[in-house]
Amino acid sequence: MTQPLLDVSPLEAALQRFADARDWNGFHTPRNLVLALTGEVGELAELFQWLTDEQAARIAADPATARAVRDELADVLMYLVRLSSVLGVDLDAAVREKFIANGVKYPPLPGR
């Protein structure tokens, strides 16, 4: 895959400015960010823990929980992108490489 699959560079820059303006760079170590990411994934899981599959499929359409779901997805993404920045990992390149590996590992069904 030679075409880019994603562009998170404006988000990376915005997260950097946000950290700079609050003197948070010292807190943004890789291990801290992995723990923070774990925390946000836990909050996301809590939204789904007692739902049936049918309820889960409609969760983002439910006014009572849509906001919470959107917020948790955003939190997970922001910590993931911040972690990648801090580690110097190009997420687009990493995803493209993984796509190629997955395509070899799991071949498409015949005729698709």
Added chain:
Amino acid sequence: MTQPLLDVSPLEAALQRFADARDWNGFHTPRNLVLALTGEVGELAELFQWLTDEQAARIAADPATARAVRDELADVLMYLVRLSSVLGVDLDAAVREKFIANGVKYPPLPGR
């Protein structure tokens, strides 16, 4: 924030084509994807569990572990984007809203 912070639409489309070509859409329920995301975050955490902060900061530069780190970051991102697609959540809008809320919750330091 009115400017887009991220664009993952090519990745969303690629993940949909990947699932279509393997008849995986039935597996991609929200709860399944949350469990899969949890699994990948766990694998990411394992890479960092016995490292010092100094070792962790250099992990992506270490040839022995750089590949593993890139792969796990990619896996987390792919499941997160797939989950958002399945739920019909616009990640860019969700992130922009969260940024505004965070800016209110955590004001910048004076003069920044």
Added chain:
Amino acid sequence: MTQPLLDVSPLEAALQRFADARDWNGFHTPRNLVLALTGEVGELAELFQWLTDEQAARIAADPATARAVRDELADVLMYLVRLSSVLGVDLDAAVREKFIANGVKYPPLPGR
């Protein structure tokens, strides 16, 4: 290892009575409990995410956070024991088997 390493049978019974008295057994499916366990581990991780190793070592002695740490450890344990019960897994036997396997995988240092 033939000696028991743990006894959680009173806790298993108490959790069963608690679920019975609230008609919660239908919610206590394995996948729901795995998601709930993930959520509690996430809450535990959040307590440690911005701490230095020195601060983390003293967290349970800090009056401000000791209660939160104890509560999260208890929550993780309760969901883990409940999950094991629902799956019919004998945790003591499982732990003893794992200890033996770990002892083979990681031999003790010479002279210890």
Added chain:
Amino acid sequence: MTQPLLDVSPLEAALQRFADARDWNGFHTPRNLVLALTGEVGELAELFQWLTDEQAARIAADPATARAVRDELADVLMYLVRLSSVLGVDLDAAVREKFIANGVKYPPLPGR
């Protein structure tokens, strides 16, 4: 609740001896153990991620996966107990306190 709900003291002692014999105490910091716990919960989640609720309920009876489930439950418990030890938390007391709090927060149904 004044009766003990659990006894993990033999496991605590065994984990301490295991660490001593391998010079692992320096690795067993709270934050390292939280990351390790996260990793094991992730491995547990992976066993359940593509299963229906019916398949999940039978997972520990399935010879192909029973061993893996038992091992992951044991791993989660061992890291949880080790973390509690390192933090000086009495898990039995913590669980009894949480039970009382939960009983107030979620009253039993009438007549139960």
